Amino acid sequence: MTEAAIIMRSVNKYYGAYHALVDINLTVARGERIVICGPSGSGKSTLIRTINQLEPIESGTIVVDGVELTAGGENVARVRQDVGMVFQSFNLFPHMTVLENCVLAPMKTRKIPRAEAEATARKYLERVRIPEQADKYPAQLSGGQQQRVAIARALCMKPRIMLFDEPTSALDPEMVKEVLDTMIDLAREGMTMLCVTHEMDFARAVADRVIFMDKGVIVEENAPEEFFNNPKNERLQNFLGQIA
Amino acid sequence: MIRAFSSADLFFIISAVRWTLILSVIAFLGGAVGGMVVALARTAQGGMRRRVAAAFIQVFQGTPLLMQLFLVYFGLAVIGLPIDPLLAATVALTLHASAYLGEIWRGAIEAVPSGQTEAATALSLSYIDRMRYVVLPQAMRLATAPTVGFLVQLIKGTSLASIIGFTELTRAGQIINNATFKPFLVFGTVAALYFILCWPLSLLARRIEARMRLAVTR
Numbered sequence: 001m002t003e004a005a006i007i008m009r010s011v012n013k014y015y016g017a018y019h020a021l022v023d024i025n026l027t028v029a030r031g032e033r034i035v036i037c038g039p040s041g042s043g044k045s046t047l048i049r050t051i052n053q054l055e056p057i058e059s060g061t062i063v064v065d066g067v068e069l070t071a072g073g074e075n076v077a078r079v080r081q082d083v084g085m086v087f088q089s090f091n092l093f094p095h096m097t098v099l100e101n102c103v104l105a106p107m108k109t110r111k112i113p114r115a116e117a118e119a120t121a122r123k124y125l126e127r128v129r130i131p132e133q134a135d136k137y138p139a140q141l142s143g144g145q146q147q148r149v150a151i152a153r154a155l156c157m158k159p160r161i162m163l164f165d166e167p168t169s170a171l172d173p174e175m176v177k178e179v180l181d182t183m184i185d186l187a188r189e190g191m192t193m194l195c196v197t198h199e200m201d202f203a204r205a206v207a208d209r210v211i212f213m214d215k216g217v218i219v220e221e222n223a224p225e226e227f228f229n230n231p232k233n234e235r236l237q238n239f240l241g242q243i244a
Numbered sequence: 245m246i247r248a249f250s251s252a253d254l255f256f257i258i259s260a261v262r263w264t265l266i267l268s269v270i271a272f273l274g275g276a277v278g279g280m281v282v283a284l285a286r287t288a289q290g291g292m293r294r295r296v297a298a299a300f301i302q303v304f305q306g307t308p309l310l311m312q313l314f315l316v317y318f319g320l321a322v323i324g325l326p327i328d329p330l331l332a333a334t335v336a337l338t339l340h341a342s343a344y345l346g347e348i349w350r351g352a353i354e355a356v357p358s359g360q361t362e363a364a365t366a367l368s369l370s371y372i373d374r375m376r377y378v379v380l381p382q383a384m385r386l387a388t389a390p391t392v393g394f395l396v397q398l399i400k401g402t403s404l405a406s407i408i409g410f411t412e413l414t415r416a417g418q419i420i421n422n423a424t425f426k427p428f429l430v431f432g433t434v435a436a437l438y439f440i441l442c443w444p445l446s447l448l449a450r451r452i453e454a455r456m457r458l459a460v461t462r
Contacts, residue, residue: 052365052366054362054365054366077368077370080365080366080367080368081368083366084366085363085366087359087362087363089359091357091359091360091362091363092363093360093363093364093377093378093382094382095381095382095385104367104369104377104378105364105367105368105369108369108370108373108377109367109368109369109370109373150363153367154366154367157367157368
């Protein structure tokens with residue numbers, strides 16, 4: 001077992017002729033919380049989507065929890081079991097209840113018996129503070145509740161790493177806080193987290209490191225204090241000026 | 245020798261409905277299996293599978309069902325199999341239904357938002373589990389109304405089997421008409437029987453569609 005949770009070395013990704021990720025090198029330690037920000041189209045979502053191979057890469061290596069991803073199909077399945085992901089648009093399965101959403105993957109991929117999977121699911125629904133919604137369908141919940149279900153669903157696989165792809169961008173303002181609070185709880189419990197988000201208060205509160213991307217390149221990375229108070233790169237200075 | 249149209253003739257025509265139904269059911273079930281294979285191949289990652297499935301659909305949607313019937317019927321004879329109209333009709337109608345259902349279901353599968361597949365993939369579900377538990381249940385809801393609609397087309401399409409000499413509803417009508425020469429009465433009866441088979445299905449399709457619209461706006 002290596003010390004790092006994620007190692008990315010010289011990762012390149014193209015969409016046709018468009019160079020979406022340019023020579024990305026990134027090492028994430030176990031338990032580290034990283035926030036990635038940048039203008040739209042900067043490659044930040046693409047970056048975290050390569051970690052569970054929702055986006056294949058053209059060159060470079062990605063090692064997740066000591067397992068090299070680029071080696072082949074079987075490794076991908078193993079890595080995905082250990083990497084949870086939360087999407088901007090929730091992506092709950094609309095034809096299943098909240099509880100069914102949560103138990104599907106543990107039962108099918110981890111072969112956990114239903115009773116045990118349900119007990120785990122109820123535990124995590126409790127943790128994201130919506131245990132009473134277990135038997136409802138996603139469409140019956142508010143956006144914030146749906147996103148918390150999505151977080152619980154990912155946690156039910158007992159992942160060691162969690163990826164968040166703009167988890168609050170599709171939410172009404174009054175629901176952002178409940179989702180961020182859930183994420184902060186998770187961070188305090190020592191989960192390794194990579195979050196693409198523009199919630200700078202969240203970054204200040206929990207991030208160990210903040211990364212700024214532009215045009216597929218990691219332009220600057222630093223501890224939040226230094227990142228926000230003393231940005232060196234001009235593009236980052238502009239970016240922070242715009243969102244503040 | 246022209247004789248009068250009797251109740252025995254009517255009974256003969258009505259009892260031929262069962263062959264139309266048997267033909268429809270076999271073609272639909274076979275087409276469901278074939279259509280699922282075509283739809284999955286058409287939406288698969290592999291370029292080769294997609295192209296083969298696309299070509300299959302093009303060929304069977306781009307040629308008349310009657311030609312397909314002829315090809316299978318006379319083709320069977322060429323490769324030395326006995327010319328059995330029922331076998332030929334079921335094979336041709338099954339291939340025909342596979343192409344159309346495959347195309348309907350491909351559309352339904354592609355209409356399921358890609359985020360659903362992504363979420364299932366991120367949860368490490370295998371291709372089969374993703375399809376079985378996440379994508380297909382949602383696609384089937386979208387596909388039910390057009391599938392029932394196609395079943396109506398298929399029932400009417402079985403009438404072409406009369407041309408290769410299979411005695412289903414239409415052929416039974418021809419036989420009786422040849423003996424009685426009462427075309428309006430005979431073919432009117434035949435048409436009414438098709439209508440009795442198809443109309444409830446059309447109503448069902450419209451009902452399902454209306455329910456779908458409600459589900460979408462919910």
